[in-house]
Ligand SMILES: [Fe+2]
């Protein structure tokens with residue numbers, strides 16, 4: 533039974549109170565429901581960033597479609613790239629509905645990306661120079677995404693939770709695809725093993741950054757506090773990073789790879805992994821589009837957006853009939 537169905541006659545304070553009752557009762561909030569402004573704005577930012585990151589994330593792997601070492605690998609990576617674009621479309625639809633009452637459109641999300649006002653995920657600013665990087669993105673970047681996204685499967689915002697359900701199912705396939713590439717390289721020649729270790733060394737810091745700074749690295753009310761308060765997610769950035777270590781450190785070691793951090797160990801007394809912090813100033817620079825591949829990938833995205841404008845016009849019926 534819903535806690536309340538009509539907010540029409542309530543004062544702003546009462547609306548907020550009832551909204552929080554719904555959140556705490558585990559009810560799902562839908563696009564047309566009353567919601568406080570900071571909930572709406574947090575969701576727009578989170579979901580637009582997630583959607584855009586799916587689309588930008590397809591770019592480093594797309595580079596490997598023509599160079600995949602066999603037909604089977606080519607089909608696998610092509611399917612993954614298509615899935616990521618589909619995830620982006622699904623999420624931007626969810627963001628679009630949240631933006632509609634503010635008079636903002638999906639077009640503005642793209643313009644914000646091109647202007648540098650909308651950030652995309654730090655990992656997708658990084659280069660993928662070898663086939664091992666392509667495999668590692670599937671294995672560990674998609675693996676990290678599964679950890680953060682399964683934490684939001686029961687998100688209080690219904691449309692996001694439902695989109696994530698489908699996305700997570702496909703992400704599992706991506707991680708298996710990446711793992712299969714990695715296992716083949718780990719059992720391969722000396723050169724292949726070295727290529728794999730180099731890729732892990734190259735990606736390690738970006739993987740730690742993937743989960744965002746811990747609360748010690750942020751000041752004031754952070755985004756993570758708001759998302760937890762509104763039950764968009766339940767775990768902090770640091771808890772998610774620890775879950776990642778617990779799942780993947782044993783797997784990394786079991787295939788003969790070395791951790792790029794010699795100080796890293798599990799502290800039994802504290803029940804957590806101790807590791808060298810990444811450079812959080814560098815993280816800020818990367819997401820401000822000053823990473824190694826930021827500008828190039830943004831240019832590529834902008835170019836295809838303009839080149840494909842005719843498709844959007846044709847679908848929306850704006851172009852003249854011929
Ligand atoms: Fe995805």
Ligand SMILES: [Fe+2]
Pocket residue numbers: 616674702703706
């Ligand atoms: Fe994926």
